[in-house]
Amino acid sequence: MKTLKKAFIISFIFNFIALSLFGFLIYNKGGISYLADKAAQLPELVQRTWLNNSSKNTVSIPPVSEKPLNLTTIKLNTPEMDKGRPLMQVLKERKSERSYADQPLSLQDLSNLLWAADGITRADGRRTAPSARNMQQFDIYIVMKNGIYVYAPISNELIPIVEGDYRKNAGLDAYVAAAPVNLIYVADLAKLKGTTDENAKILLANLDVGFIAENVALFCTSEGFASVPRLSIDKDTLSKILKLRPEQKIILATTVGYRK
């Protein structure tokens, strides 16, 4: 009994010291944001491995073998949190604009845009946009002049999907092909657990996408970019180009660019 008590006391002291040391190290390095930064460094390969689980914070993308050879993963910049104009002014000024300068978005602007859309804000992986039952079923595909990428929020990267200029396939309206960026919001219905009713899943996707699209609209207004949310998409053609699985549904798009 005495030995047991001694072992318990030694183990308690050891755990106390170890936990205090761990807490001190994390605190010293910047606390939760340090842990979040570390999580953000999870490599692309880990995200790809998680693909088949269709669970939160994973990116629903084709396997590595189908990765386009001539495009590489783009490491995004850390989003600039000190940006933005007063919210009430931005709300007053938000409008759909369909004319864009023929100029790609800078890496920093693209990084800020995607984080504003649906980036990670908390250590448990929650996002700038709310989602019903926190199911986080959306991936954002980015159609640009050189190819199509998917946003990987954990690693803060753009993962290439297809090489080539598919902007004319990103929507039915003429202005779409002239814009530097089209964001395509794709719901992975496999991530919507708790119901097998396809209509219920689509309804949830339709609700959730509004928050992401509004984040984008407000960010664009705040930054002085032009943007328009769009339903006019040839979903069948674009789904093939994006190599989507049957459970992945294109719900909405936003065209974005600098003002002319």
Ligand SMILES: Cc1cc2nc3c(=O)[nH]c(=O)nc-3n(C[C@H](O)[C@H](O)[C@H](O)COP(=O)(O)O)c2cc1C
């Ligand atoms: C769900 C949704 C789908 C839309 N689809 C299109 C579209 O396919 N093409 C387009 O030019 N504008 C589209 N719009 C933009 C609307 O036409 C626009 O929001 C509306 O005219 C009001 O103008 P405002 O956004 O400047 O307030 C869409 C807007 C929403 C909310």
